[in-house]
Amino acid sequence: MTTSLLRIQAIVSKELLQLSRDKMTFGMVIMIPLVQLLLFAFAINTNVRDIPVGVVDHSQTALSRVLQQTVSATGIVTFSHYYHSAKEAQAAIDRSEVRGVLIIPQDVSQRLVRHPSVGFGLPPSSKQETSRPIAQWLVDGSDTVIANSIKSLRNMPLAELLDKPANRNTATFEVTLLYNPEQRSVVNIVPGLVAVILTMTMIMFTSAAIVREQERGNMEMLITTPLAPLELMIGKIFPYIFIGAIQVSIILGLGHWLFNVPINGGLAQLALATLLFICASLVLGLMISTVAKSQLQSMQMTVFILLPSILLSGFMFPYEGMPLPAQYIAEALPATHFIRLIRGVVLRDVAVVEMSFDMLWLIGFTCIGLIVAAFRFKRTLD
Amino acid sequence: MSAVDNNDFAISAEKLTRNFADLTAVSALDLHVEKQTIYGFLGPNGSGKTTAIRLLTGLLKPTSGQVNVLGCQLPKEANKLRLQIGYMTQKFSLYDDLTVKENLQFISKIYGLTANEQKARLNELLSIHQLTKQSSQLAGSMSGGQKQRLALAAAVIHKPKLLFLDEPTSAVDPQNRREFWEQLFDLCDQGTTILVSTHYMDEAERCHKLAILENGIKRADDSPQALMSNMAAQVVEIAATDLRHVKDTLVKLPQVISAAQLGSHLRVLVKKEVSQPIALLQQHPCLSSTDTLAIVRPSLEDVFVSCTGNEAMPEQVDL
Numbered sequence: 242m243t244t245s246l247l248r249i250q251a252i253v254s255k256e257l258l259q260l261s262r263d264k265m266t267f268g269m270v271i272m273i274p275l276v277q278l279l280l281f282a283f284a285i286n287t288n289v290r291d292i293p294v295g296v297v298d299h300s301q302t303a304l305s306r307v308l309q310q311t312v313s314a315t316g317i318v319t320f321s322h323y324y325h326s327a328k329e330a331q332a333a334i335d336r337s338e339v340r341g342v343l344i345i346p347q348d349v350s351q352r353l354v355r356h357p358s359v360g361f362g363l364p365p366s367s368k369q370e371t372s373r374p375i376a377q378w379l380v381d382g383s384d385t386v387i388a389n390s391i392k393s394l395r396n397m398p399l400a401e402l403l404d405k406p407a408n409r410n411t412a413t414f415e416v417t418l419l420y421n422p423e424q425r426s427v428v429n430i431v432p433g434l435v436a437v438i439l440t441m442t443m444i445m446f447t448s449a450a451i452v453r454e455q456e457r458g459n460m461e462m463l464i465t466t467p468l469a470p471l472e473l474m475i476g477k478i479f480p481y482i483f484i485g486a487i488q489v490s491i492i493l494g495l496g497h498w499l500f501n502v503p504i505n506g507g508l509a510q511l512a513l514a515t516l517l518f519i520c521a522s523l524v525l526g527l528m529i530s531t532v533a534k535s536q537l538q539s540m541q542m543t544v545f546i547l548l549p550s551i552l553l554s555g556f557m558f559p560y561e562g563m564p565l566p567a568q569y570i571a572e573a574l575p576a577t578h579f580i581r582l583i584r585g586v587v588l589r590d591v592a593v594v595e596m597s598f599d600m601l602w603l604i605g606f607t608c609i610g611l612i613v614a615a616f617r618f619k620r621t622l623d
Numbered sequence: 624m625s626a627v628d629n630n631d632f633a634i635s636a637e638k639l640t641r642n643f644a645d646l647t648a649v650s651a652l653d654l655h656v657e658k659q660t661i662y663g664f665l666g667p668n669g670s671g672k673t674t675a676i677r678l679l680t681g682l683l684k685p686t687s688g689q690v691n692v693l694g695c696q697l698p699k700e701a702n703k704l705r706l707q708i709g710y711m712t713q714k715f716s717l718y719d720d721l722t723v724k725e726n727l728q729f730i731s732k733i734y735g736l737t738a739n740e741q742k743a744r745l746n747e748l749l750s751i752h753q754l755t756k757q758s759s760q761l762a763g764s765m766s767g768g769q770k771q772r773l774a775l776a777a778a779v780i781h782k783p784k785l786l787f788l789d790e791p792t793s794a795v796d797p798q799n800r801r802e803f804w805e806q807l808f809d810l811c812d813q814g815t816t817i818l819v820s821t822h823y824m825d826e827a828e829r830c831h832k833l834a835i836l837e838n839g840i841k842r843a844d845d846s847p848q849a850l851m852s853n854m855a856a857q858v859v860e861i862a863a864t865d866l867r868h869v870k871d872t873l874v875k876l877p878q879v880i881s882a883a884q885l886g887s888h889l890r891v892l893v894k895k896e897v898s899q900p901i902a903l904l905q906q907h908p909c910l911s912s913t914d915t916l917a918i919v920r921p922s923l924e925d926v927f928v929s930c931t932g933n934e935a936m937p938e939q940v941d942l
Contacts, residue, residue: 244735251732255721262720462716462777465680466733467705621698622682 248468252476256450260480266446270484274438274491281434282427282500285557289390295322295339297330300349308345308376315397317390327379334381341380341391349375356399375399420505420588428503431496432583433556435489435515436576440522440550441543443485447526448539450477451618456536461622470618474611478523485519486512493587506586513593514586517603518579524610525575531617550576578602632691633658633785633816634679639688641674641839648674650839651688656818656832661811663830664820665927671839672820673713676787679818680710693785706734709783711774713790719763723754723773726762727780734781748776752806768799775806779815786810788819792826804829824923835930842930851921856880856892856929857900858921863889863914872909881928890919892929 260267298305313320322339324330330342346352355372378395382388421428451473454460463473493511496502504511525546533539551557553567554576560568571577578599585591593600634656641649649671656662664672677683679692681701690697695704717726727748731741749755752772757765762773771791778786788807792800804826807817819830827833827847834844843850863869866889870882873891878900880892893900901916910916 247732247735251729255718255725255729258725259718259720457719458712458714458716459718460716461682461712461714462710463733464682465705465708465710466730467702467735468733620701621684622677623684 245469245472248472249476249479252468252473253479256477256480260484270442270487271491273442274488275495277438278431278434278492278495279499282430282496285426285430287386287426288424289386290316291319292317292340292387292390293321293338294318294341294343294391295324295330295333296320297324297327297342297344299347300345302350304350304353305345308349309343311399312343312394312397315394317394330379334379337381340384340387341378344377344379346376352376353399425500427496427500428588429584430556431492431500431502432587433554433580434496435492435583436518436554436580437547437551437556438488438492439485439515439518439579440576441547442488443481443519443522444526444529444543444546445540446481446484447478447523448529448533448543449526449536451527451530452533452536452539455534464620464622470615470620471611474527474615474618478520478527481523482516482519485522486515489515502587504587505590506592507590510586510591510593511583514579514582514600517593517600517607518575518582520607521575521579521603521610524607524614527614528610528617531614546574550574553577555580575603575606631658632656633693634662634818635689635691636679637689639675639678639690640686641678641683642686648839649678649685652839652841654679654834654841654844656816658816659811659814660831661807661817661819661829663827663833664818664836665822665824665827665833665923666820666836667822669838670836672836673789674839675836676710676789676818676820680708680787681705682710706781707784709778709781709786711778711786711788711791713793715762715770715774717762717770717774717777720761722759722761723749723765724758726773727777730777730780736781744780748780752776767794768796768803771795771799771803772806775803779810782815784815786815786817788817790820790822792821792823800826824927828923835927837931843926847923850926851923854921854926854929855895856921856925857895857897858919858925859891859893859900859904859916860919861889861891861904861910861914861916862887863910869909873904873907876903876907878903883928890925892925 296309298309309320312318318341320343322333324333324342327342327344330339330344333339334342352373352375356375357372378391380388380391418424451460454463489511493502493504497504526543529539529542529546533542549570553563553571554560554574555571556576560571560577563571581599582593582596582603585596586593632655634654636652636654639649639652639654640647652671652675654675664675666672674683678685679690679697681692681697681704684698692704693707695701695707697704718729721729724745727745728741731744736744746755749758752775754769754772754776757769762770765773771794775788775791778788792803795803800823807819811817819826821827830847832844832846833850835842835850845853861869866884866887870884870889873879873889874882878894878897880894882889882891884890891904893903897903901918904910904916905912
């Protein structure tokens with residue numbers, strides 16, 4: 242037992258020494274979370290603003306100009322181009338000059354006065370003559386986020402166009418937004434980013450760990466020694482637990498100070514959740530390491546795990562919106578379970594034990610994975 | 624395997640065979656290595672030396688055959704064997720990005736040396752292998768000879784009873800090679816059995832016993848002296864003009880095994896059955912009566928050539 246601990250310690254200190262001499266890798270440990278946090282937290286924003294759009298003004302009246310200003314005042318779109326015809330406008334959309342075009346018809350003022358939201362009190366004079374929309378949007382619908390943003394303009398209030406008090410409807414439901422009342426996407430992204438960055442770096446480090454020994458010829462020496470596979474595995478993942486902890490501190494610390502992401506849960510809960518996920522990711526990397534024949538292969542497999550971890554784990558798109566097969570795949574990824582845990586701990590102050598399914602899943606994955614990796618690791622060259 | 628075998632021999636193997644797909648790397652190898660001797664595997668590249676060593680260390684499982692190393696039945700008791708053997712791989716297999724001392728510390732911990740043992744043993748090894756000055760140098764930045772000394776030091780850190788060396792001197796100059804062999808003889812005197820593979824004739828000649836391998840088959844094994852005196856050929860040295868032409872003509876004779884030019888002489892191996900080799904060759908029209916012929920003492924290289932029927936030398940001897 243003591244010799245076993247000594248051997249694990251030998252592997253750990255060897256890994257740390259090698260890591261401390263590998264300046265590039267050491268730098269990446271710090272730089273990856275730093276750069277990615279700044280990048281993603283600023284860049285990922287589902288509240289789209291200032292979409293470049295054009296306008297075709299057939300009316301050319303003061304009213305049509307005020308209409309443009311009112312639309313522009315919402316901040317969702319910016320009128321950047323003017324076209325003479327709908328055809329010309331569509332060509333502009335085709336070549337991606339603008340994402341949408343507002344076509345204001347000649348009879349915009351007549352349409353406006355008949356518009357019910359304006360509430361001019363004049364009902365349509367006959368059954369045939371109903372009110373019509375006052376203008377038309379031509380939208381590049383390929384990007385659903387952009388399209389939805391412009392679609393949200395469909396029912397924008399027009400009252401101020403006519404200098405009338407807003408004729409607001411009473412809402413059907415009252416909605417209370419918990420945890421993120423200002424609806425800032427960064428609050429949701431930063432904890433998720435912990436999962437993505439840990440998935441990336443932890444799997445990458447350990448997936449290369451054993452393959453590297455093989456590639457450099459060290460393995461032939463190691464397997465003639467009394468070193469047991471499980472000792473090697475534990476020794477290999479141990480140093481990276483600390484590295485994972487450093488990265489989590491960087492992400493959440495910066496997220497807290499720069500982006501004002503609340504950290505509602507206790508640090509102990511946070512540490513527990515992170516530790517579980519770090520171990521699970523490291524073990525996943527080890528399993529890759531016992532399959533891959535070269536460092537290149539291990540990198541490819543890391544990316545193979547990384548992409549679904551970003552797209553299916555709930556980091557980018559809600560888990561609930563995915564079809565059932567995708568949900569099954571998501572359930573098989575450690576990142577999915579961790580994202581639930583960390584969002585729970587950081588945003589909602591839930592104890593990890595209260596989310597026992599995800600907690601036990603990560604523990605189970607780590608234990609089984611470690612055994613599988615140790616079992617798959619061959620002490621012969623066959 | 625009988626109990627007597629286990630006591631007398633460090634290694635005994637019977638009909639040891641290993642196939643890789645359709646290639647037979649080691650074929651029905653019978654091997655008996657006495658304790659406290661240096662045993663050599665001599666053979667060209669691809670002759671199965673490394674595979675044989677890997678089979679004997681338990682790194683590879685034999686396709687068929689029996690192996691008993693230090694009383695451990697392989698591959699069953701490979702784990703038990705690990706503590707008793709040292710293995711120096713053909714390629715440098717310690718860590719280039721660790722220093723000499725760190726490498727040795729790492730290995731000593733792996734073998735479970737306590738902190739006190741470790742310190743004493745490390746200092747001892749550093750001075751024996753002349754690495755004290757380099758102790759805080761990165762292994763990757765050292766010369767071939769220094770790397771090789773470090774690899775040997777690491778292989779013997781736990782004082783193994785049996786040491787495997789796979790082409791230990793392939794990246795080392797002759798001076799370092801001599802010193803290296805002195806270390807091996809010291810280890811042997813202290814009771815270590817050593818199995819070394821090589822393709823250098825001069826190195827092979829230093830072994831107590833030698834097995835000549837070709838294409839995974841053992842062609843001969845004995846002490847170098849016995850191999851030379853029991854050789855199945857006679858060596859005739861010819862001094863003549865146009866040796867190139869003479870060689871090409873003579874090798875066509877059925878009695879001639881091979882001919883090789885060494886400087887101004889031609890060494891011709893003639894089958895042992897020929898009673899008068901000089902007379903036989905002298906008659907040949909390509910030689911004139913003024914050319915001198917003499918029977919000379921065979922070298923290990925002649926043994927190698929006559930055993931393997933291999934025209935080419937396995938590798939140039941660069942002494």
